[in-house]
Each structure stands twice: as C-alpha cells, then as structure tokens.
Amino acid sequence: MTFILKTEGLNKTYRLGGIVNAKQVQALNDVNITVESDKPVVIAVVGESGSGKTTLAKTLLRLETPTSGQAIVYDEVVAGKGAIPSKKDFLGLVQPIFQNPFEAFSRYRPVDVYLEETARRVAGMDGVQAEAAVEAALKSVGLNYDDVRGKYTAQFSGGELQRISVARALIPNPKLIVADEPVSMIDASRRMIIINLFKRLRDEAGRSFVYITHDLATAYYISDYVAVMNKGRVVEFGPARKVMSDPQHDYTRLLLSSIPTTTSRWRERKRVAS
Amino acid sequence: MIRLNDLKISYRIGGRTIDAVDGVTLTIPDNCVVGIAGESGSGKSTLMKAIYGDIQSPMYLSRGSIEYGLKGTDGKAVTAENVRKEWFKTISYIPQSSMNSLNPVIRIREQFVDFPGTDSNKKRVLERARAYIGKLGLPPEAMDSYPHQLSGGMRQRMMIALATFFQPELIIADEPTTALDVVVQKDILMLLMELQEEMGNTILVVSHDMGVHYQVTQKMLIMYAGRVVEYGDTDSVFADPQHAYTKMLIDSLPTIGDDSMRGVMASEAGGGGDRAFRVEPNLIEVKPGHFVAQPARQREGVLA
Numbered sequence: 001m002t003f004i005l006k007t008e009g010l011n012k013t014y015r016l017g018g019i020v021n022a023k024q025v026q027a028l029n030d031v032n033i034t035v036e037s038d039k040p041v042v043i044a045v046v047g048e049s050g051s052g053k054t055t056l057a058k059t060l061l062r063l064e065t066p067t068s069g070q071a072i073v074y075d076e077v078v079a080g081k082g083a084i085p086s087k088k089d090f091l092g093l094v095q096p097i098f099q100n101p102f103e104a105f106s107r108y109r110p111v112d113v114y115l116e117e118t119a120r121r122v123a124g125m126d127g128v129q130a131e132a133a134v135e136a137a138l139k140s141v142g143l144n145y146d147d148v149r150g151k152y153t154a155q156f157s158g159g160e161l162q163r164i165s166v167a168r169a170l171i172p173n174p175k176l177i178v179a180d181e182p183v184s185m186i187d188a189s190r191r192m193i194i195i196n197l198f199k200r201l202r203d204e205a206g207r208s209f210v211y212i213t214h215d216l217a218t219a220y221y222i223s224d225y226v227a228v229m230n231k232g233r234v235v236e237f238g239p240a241r242k243v244m245s246d247p248q249h250d251y252t253r254l255l256l257s258s259i260p261t262t263t264s265r266w267r268e269r270k271r272v273a274s
Numbered sequence: 275m276i277r278l279n280d281l282k283i284s285y286r287i288g289g290r291t292i293d294a295v296d297g298v299t300l301t302i303p304d305n306c307v308v309g310i311a312g313e314s315g316s317g318k319s320t321l322m323k324a325i326y327g328d329i330q331s332p333m334y335l336s337r338g339s340i341e342y343g344l345k346g347t348d349g350k351a352v353t354a355e356n357v358r359k360e361w362f363k364t365i366s367y368i369p370q371s372s373m374n375s376l377n378p379v380i381r382i383r384e385q386f387v388d389f390p391g392t393d394s395n396k397k398r399v400l401e402r403a404r405a406y407i408g409k410l411g412l413p414p415e416a417m418d419s420y421p422h423q424l425s426g427g428m429r430q431r432m433m434i435a436l437a438t439f440f441q442p443e444l445i446i447a448d449e450p451t452t453a454l455d456v457v458v459q460k461d462i463l464m465l466l467m468e469l470q471e472e473m474g475n476t477i478l479v480v481s482h483d484m485g486v487h488y489q490v491t492q493k494m495l496i497m498y499a500g501r502v503v504e505y506g507d508t509d510s511v512f513a514d515p516q517h518a519y520t521k522m523l524i525d526s527l528p529t530i531g532d533d534s535m536r537g538v539m540a541s542e543a544g545g546g547g548d549r550a551f552r553v554e555p556n557l558i559e560v561k562p563g564h565f566v567a568q569p570a571r572q573r574e575g576v577l578a
Binding site: 048049157158187188189190191192193195196214216217218220221244245254255256257258259260261262263265266267269270271272273 | 303305306307313314426455456457458459460463464467482483484485486488489490491492493507508509512522523524526527528529530531535536537538540
C-alpha cells in the first residue's frame, strides 16, 4: 500500500495587518488526511471560500510553506520538514491545474510553448522527445497538436484551454495532479468534459487527483475520498459516497442541503398563467 | 407583460457585424421568475442588456422591437426611448459580479440617496433604506460602511436591496450568485424568491446553473447561438426537454446519490461551440406554453 496523500498536523498561519494591530489567520488548522491505496484515487476537498482549501492546495504544490506539519505524496515528503530537496523531482511527482486557464498562460505567448518548456525543463527531454510528448499529452485530452500549435489563449474557449492545462500537467508524468477549482470558470454544460477526463485519467492512465472545489455534486461524481473543510479544519473526511450519503457533521449537512438540485425544491413555486 | 418582437441585436466591431441575438420573439408574463440559460456567447447577456434599455455602441438594435407593457413613475407607458429614466424605479438590474458594482470610495448610504429623482428629503430616504436593509437581513451599520468592509454575500444582499428598494416592476439579475458559496447562494436565492412573491413583479434570472433555475424560476428560456432554443414552464422544460441542447444542459449536471455517467452528450458535442446544434428561428408550440425551436431534434455533424 502506498500513502497517496498523507498530511500530518498541517498548520498554516497568515499574518494580516500592520505591526501594531496584526491579526493571525489560521488558514490550516491541524489538517490530518490519510489516503492509503494501491489504486489511483480522486480526493475532493470541499468547503466555502476561506475554508482553507486553496491553502491546502498551495501547500501541496509548494507554493506555500506550512507553519508546521508535513505533507506526503506517494510516500515522499513534499512539504514541511524533510521535503524532497529538488524542485525538478517535485514537479515530476506533483503537477498543478489552476482555476482560470486564461491567467495560467500568458496572453502574449503561444500556449504550446508552455507544454514544450515543461517537457524540456521538468521532464528533461530533448526537442524530438518533447514534441512527441506534447503531441501524446494533447491527444490524451482529445486535442490535436496541429490545432493548438502557435495559437494564443484568446483563440481558445475556456474548456479547450483547461484541457490544454491538463495536457501540460501530464507531460512530466506526475503521480498526483492538484486541481484547484478547475471547472468553475467553464460553462456548466462543458464542465463534465473536464470532470470525465479526470475520471478517465485516473482509470486508464493511473493518475491521482486532489480536486479542490465548492461544487459538491461534481465532487460526489468523481471522488473516491472527500475532505470537508471549514475555517481551516477538516470537519469530515472519508470515502466520498459514505460522507455524502450519510454526513456526520452539521457543516457537511448544511453544505449538502444548500446545493440547488433539480430533484427537490427548497420552496414551492407557483405555476404562471401564460 | 413584456413582448419581444423579432429582436435582432448586433455588435459592430471593426468592419465586422456580429449578430449576438438573432430573431427572438417572446412574451414574458407578469408576476413570475423567468430563468435564462445558455453558454457564454449564446446572447443571453446581450438580450438582458437590450431589455434593460442599455443599448450602446458598438451594440445596436438592428431589427425588431421591445414592448414593455409597464407604466413608468410618471404614469406614461415605458418605451425603448424613455426606459433609461425608469432605471431603478420601474426596471432595475443586478449586474454580473455585482458584488464589485458598488462604488468602493463612498459609503453605502451615499449610494442609496444618490439616485436621481428620488425623494429630495435624504434623511427620510435613508431612514426607509435602513429599515429596508434590516428586512433583507443586513445590520443597519452596514449602511455606514464602505463596500470592502462587507463580505461578498453582504455586498450581494446590498445590491439586491438597491435594486429592489423602489419596488420595480421588472428586475434583471445577471448571474446573481455566481461568485458565491453554496450556503450564501441559497440564502440570496431564497431572499429573491421571497421579495418577488411580496412585490408581485417579474424577475429575469440569468444563470448557467440549471440547479439554480430549477429552484428559483417558473419559466425557462434556453438560448443558443443568439436564438431561443426552448421556452416554457420550468416544470415542463425539466420534466420533458424537447431540444437536444436543453437535454444536454440538464444532463450535464451530476446529482448526489446518482452514479450514472454524466456529460456524455457534452463530450460528444465537444468544442463545436455554436455549431454543434442547429437552431432555427421559428418556434413551435409542442404543449400549451412550451415552445421549442424547429426542427426539434436535428443536429449537424458533430465537431471534435
């Protein structure tokens, strides 16, 4: 069994304000999550703004250093004391996908340049290998290299661009992809394309995901495990189906009851005479 | 009752003309919540802007007309020409990302007494406004704050307070809860529904979340590539969607407790954008009050 993700007493404190009236904000408060499995998994982290879910993602991506505690990905320490020393090794293990693909890539450079650079710098490939890797990665997200080559962000839709972000993340062959709100900027009707892609990459290509979202319905749809966060704490953690069909914590229940579903209404709606 | 007669709205950009709304004919009844769904570029925001009467270059009305069927504060009928004078009073707008639409450098109370043509006695207006925001679940001190001192949900409530203060006959809410968390979203939507029932006016809600539409609206308008795809009672549209695009929108939403594969149709339609489905301008009435673009199920070759 492998520790796909394990956080031990993860804490992160931000300091806000000036010298005199500084305030401490505990963005992560003793976060302990353990997912041990032989198969790749999708781990959803759900919660409202300010719950600490993005800070957790940033810590796993080494964009923030934890105040204390450790994070382990596939048996390797990635954050905290004793973390993998080399950035290159780290990026070969964990890759990010961000919320807004239009901001993740510069407007002034063709997007395929990012893919090629990832292949050369992170995966250490030469020109020919890089080209082949970019082509394979794009193919795995359902795109043709020829349709992408030399194009800028403005020439793609949000959904296409997010698929290109996924392709970029796949190039160094990472074991874990951390996706922070990857579909919130995409049209609702096209979101499932990305979500189903994650599912396929888990089942067919053996990638694990940390899926950060406030959308519990998609979290239920693709996740094996779910962590519900509130005010920096993990209030509930467990197998996704179990947590969402039989929530134990009041906060999880509140979140679940607030989802606008198409099956039962919060309030009676009168018929309108037309 | 609002009537849209063969409305065509275009943008003139450089030498090109883009028809964002192309031949929309529609009747919106009084006293109800109408939902408008469709993806980016479907023309829903352009249509809302036109109904609000905010037609400014490069956007222009290239054909058709809007009949408001509303009376303004001066007792005269509201028309496309004088609609601007009725803003906030007879017709109001809750814009997209409206959390950021409050003026950041003046206090909220200044923004309440700032409307042209309101009661000249500012003290009286303020008193009423304070009482009103209390009703909407905001603390009276919020009136004296600057926007940045309030949370996103409070700012959104404040925008709703501003938009409903004069009890307008028509409110257009463009993605009113998009940037909010589910818990706050539910509160805001419940508030909107309560206010509508109290005022008996018409609210047009633009959203890409079909769950929001199901919860809030009584009528649904589905737009695609500048045209109306489907229009009818919300219950009828959700229970028996007629057009492939409407089906795709409803199908794209996963549900907790339901493990079936979702979004398959979306994957098929892929990046086809506004070419994946064909939408004709003529609507046929399939059931009483339930209209669908003709031909109902025809689709062009799927683009990858």
